[in-house]
Each structure stands twice: as C-alpha cells, then as structure tokens.
Amino acid sequence: MKLRVGDAAEIKEGEPHSFRLVRGGRYVNCFLFRLKGKLIAYENKCRHIPVSLDYDDARFFDAQRRYIVCQTHGALYEPSSGECVEGPCVGASLYPVSLDVTASGIFVESEEVL
Numbered sequence: 001m002k003l004r005v006g007d008a009a010e011i012k013e014g015e016p017h018s019f020r021l022v023r024g025g026r027y028v029n030c031f032l033f034r035l036k037g038k039l040i041a042y043e044n045k046c047r048h049i050p051v052s053l054d055y056d057d058a059r060f061f062d063a064q065r066r067y068i069v070c071q072t073h074g075a076l077y078e079p080s081s082g083e084c085v086e087g088p089c090v091g092a093s094l095y096p097v098s099l100d101v102t103a104s105g106i107f108v109e110s111e112e113v114l
C-alpha cells in the first residue's frame, strides 16, 4: 500500500527528511532529500555495518553538503547514486527507495500505513 511520507513543497535543498516504512514485516528507517530539484530517498542504513547513517538527528550530509556521510566511521556516499566513494564500503551503494511524487504528497510502498 502507499504510505504518504511528506509534501514535495516542504522538502527543501539541504534539509533531509526522515521517515519509516514497513518491509518484510520490519520497520525500515529511510530518509529523503532534494538534490538539484530532484527528490531522492534511501534506506537509512550504512553498507559497512547495518547501522543508521545519522544519530537520529537527521544529519545525513558532510559539512560541505557534498556527500551523504555515515557518522559511525565516516563513509561518504554520492547523493545522486548512493554509491560509497570513500570509506570501508567503497563500491557498495545505499538501498534506494522509490518515491511516487504527486500533487497530494510523496508516497512510498509500505506493507502497513504507519
């Protein structure tokens, strides 16, 4: 089913938005952000060790806002592709989350509406 996770007009460049969905019977923490106008979402899970990228503070980017950064060991991910370009998981990619952006909101697939 479709889960509404936000309103496109509310997602500003440089202000990531956390949300969660249900997949495989489990809650999956995710985040979305706007990059050069486009909305992109990934699971909030590092590819080195499956911990969250942030510390529940929605700080997903480095100081220059160039890369998504894992706060545990500092892996850097390319925002547009999710690929790790520096750190212990180079070459692995964040798990993308498909977004359905409509006039009534941003929607993702979820096994439950939270």
Ligand code: FES
Pocket: 046, 047, 048, 049, 050, 051, 070, 071, 072, 073, 074, 075, 087, 088
């Ligand atoms: S847990 Fe993310 S880089 Fe190690």
